[in-house]
Amino acid sequence: MPPEARPIEPKTDRGATMVDHADLIFTGGRVHTVNAANDIAEAVAVGGGRILAVGSNAAVRPLAGPGTRVVELRGRSLLPGLIDAHAHFAGLGAAMAAIDCKAPGMQSIRALQEAVRRRAAELPPGTWIRGRGYDQSRLAERRHPTRDDWDAVAPHHPVIFTRTCGHICSVNSLAMTLAGVDDATPDPPGGRYERADGRNLGVAYETAQAPLQQAAALSPAEYREALLRADRAYLAAGATSVHDAGGLTGPAFGPCQELVGAGELHVRLYAFVTVNSRQHPLLGLLPSGVRTGFGDDRLRLGAFKVITDGSSSGPTAATRAPYTSNPADCGILYWQQEELDELIGRAHRAGWQCTVHAVGDRAIEQTLDAMAHAQHEAPRQGLRHRIEHCGICPPDLQARVAAQGVIPVMQPAFFWEFGDGYIRNYGRERADTMFPVRSLLARGVPVAGSSDAPVTDHRPLFGVQQTLTRVTMDGDVCGPQERVDLTAALRLYTVNAAYAAFEEDRKGSIEPGKLADLVMLAEDITCVPAERLRDVAVLMTVVGGEVVYEA
Ligand SMILES: [Zn+2]
CATH class of the missing domain: 3.10.310.70 (Diaminopimelate Epimerase; Chain A, domain 1)
Structure with missing residues (x-):
């Protein structure tokens, strides 16, 4: 049952932004605010790059002035700009x-x-x-x-x-x-x-x-082309922010900064510093004093990321028990515990948000140990360390994720392409409990959603669909008990993803004062069957109040 459209009290932020009239107004729709109550509103006004007002048609329409563009939603969905919390932007x-x-x-x-x-x-x-x-x-x-x-x-x-x-x-x-x-x-x-x-x-x-x-690395000119292609692809998919999990910081960062400065890149980027060896040149950033959060709303330095095991589909994830498909194989672990402790400890002490690529339960446990060790040695307030993937995460590790305040950044989208392999390689029981979104949300953990593109389809609506269905390409289902509803799934790709980048005050929901990042869909998604969500057309994408994509 789709929730009823319930006009909420109009709230405005006009004084704060000093805007007389809206630049852009959407009316007559189903506006998924993704606020704390998941309210559905009818209309939104945008001005000065920010959300001015959200509420009923009657409350928002008066903000129209001469020159205001008014878009009639006619019952279609308007969402906060979608956020891909783990992808490889240049790689895509x-x-x-x-x-x-x-x-x-x-x-x-x-x-x-x-x-x-x-x-x-x-x-x-x-x-x-x-x-x-x-x-x-x-x-x-x-x-x-x-x-x-x-x-x-x-x-x-x-x-x-x-x-x-x-x-x-x-x-x-x-x-x-x-x-x-x-x-x-x-x-x-x-x-x-x-x-x-x-x-x-x-x-x-x-x-x-x-x-x-x-x-085989790209030339600067090839990087520019690649970044522009990724930008177009994400905007067409309704994504307005991407957390770059590796590949941008390094040779692609220069071309990226130039394109952002020239106003040619529109997707907002949160760029990780990713290392996979102790000799990695990016480790040199740690003593520089630069850290997570440096930059602006267009291009910002993200987490310090260490890779600690292989991939879920290789299969090379580091597991506690041997693979079901090969009793001699427990995957690849990159580090000894002391080595990971040392690396995470350095980044933690330098004030970075730390994150670890950890897919298997053995890797997740090692990561949680390293993060607990770092926090014990040098306690910090407001910690938001993350685990990228957090795939095979049984209840004992779920409890630790919750207790340590770690944010799992997950890819339910993987089930489509890799789920059949998970069942073969890890066995039915482990496959069913992979990416346990529902269990973690029930423990109060703000799970963020992502694609890991180009590993799989970059479109956030594909991820939303897979969070709902957990279906595999061959028609199997991995762990139906871990499915969530549309309202919860949307939060993974909006406000929870914003939280994972310390940006929930500016992004992730349609509320006055926030950045005007919006996506207009061709249908009311509450009426679309889950298995068709990925095909819902994006009609318009707005970043900072500017229409940057229109079908
Ligand atoms: Zn990745």
């Missing part, structure tokens, strides 16, 4: 230009080879050919492509294909040469190369990817 833009392994007809190594052969024929020798999103378990050959597969079709172009999880890649011989990797290169801590009879096959896991991904 780059992936959109790469060979798309998820496209129809691309589910075999043979098809991928053909695509590489075609690109090699068009591009000058030496130009990188990049592919994104393959999943060996869904390829006809049921294996990772190797250097030999790529060498056969593109010996004179460096080739790199990154698996859908982003934690594994497959390259050709020229790419290995450019990266300084050969048969004699040893496996680094926290990673490995696939080998046969001592020969490196060009498939790199976790940290072993680093030299290869570095060699």
Whole structure:
């Protein structure tokens, strides 16, 4: 049952913003305010980049002046601008230009080879050919492509294909040469190369990817193009803020700052500093005094992030009990406890918001221990440390997440593409309790929602749908008891995501004084069946009162 439209008391913030008339007014709709009471209002007025008033049509209409644009919602939904609390913004833009392994007809190594052969024929020798999103378990050959597969079709172009999880890649011989990797290169801590009879096959896991991904890095011009592509894609999906979980701070940050300064990027970015080794150059930021929150509402430094295990779908997540699919495998853990304690401790003491990529229960436990240790050594007020993914999180760890005030940033969207693999690899029981949104909300934990794009579909409404259904591609369901309703799911992708970035005073709900970040949909989403939510069209996206996308 959709909740009744209940006009709420008009509240205005006109004195504070010194605006006489609204620039933009929406009336006659179902305005999901996502305020504390989840009120549904009829109308909203926007001026000076902020929300001026929210309430009934009668209360808001008088704010129209000459030059005010009035948009008739005619019963359709208006939401706060959606927030993707964990994605790889530059990575999404780059992936959109790469060979798309998820496209129809691309589910075999043979098809991928053909695509590489075609690109090699068009591009000058030496130009990188990049592919994104393959999943060996869904390829006809049921294996990772190797250097030999790529060498056969593109010996004179460096080739790199990154698996859908982003934690594994497959390259050709020229790419290995450019990266300084050969048969004699040893496996680094926290990673490995696939080998046969001592020969490196060009498939790199976790940290072993680093030299290869570095060699394949985009040029500044390619980064600019990628950032603009990601911006357009997010605006068209109704997202107005993205927490960049890695890939922006580093070589992409310069081009990003330029584009933001020129007003060409519209999505608001909260950019993490991500490290996955003790030698990582970004560790040099810690003693600089710069920390989380530096920047402005367009581009802000986010959390300090450490990666501590593999991916849910690899499967390389670090689990307490062995994988159901392989009793000899418990995944990959990057750090010893003391090493993680030391890293998190340094960032914590330097005043950063800390976050850890932790998917498996063993990794989550290690993370909670490190965060508790840091807080014990150097107590801080108002802590909002996070755990990215927090996938296999049984009740004992849920209790610790709640007690330590940690924010889990989850991806129920993963169930669609990876859920069938979860059931195979982790077993039904663990798969059912992954991303336990409902249990954590019941414990009062402000779970935030995200896509991890380009790992999976970047559209927040796809994430909302999956939070409601937890359905897999093959039609299974992972843990129906962890489903939540639309009202709760929307909070994951709005106000809870804002909270995870210390921004709930400015974002995440439609309330007077907040930034005018809004998305207008083509339907009343309370009347749309859950399994169709991802296809609800976005009609208009507004950032800071400016219409930046219109269908
Ligand atoms: Zn990620």
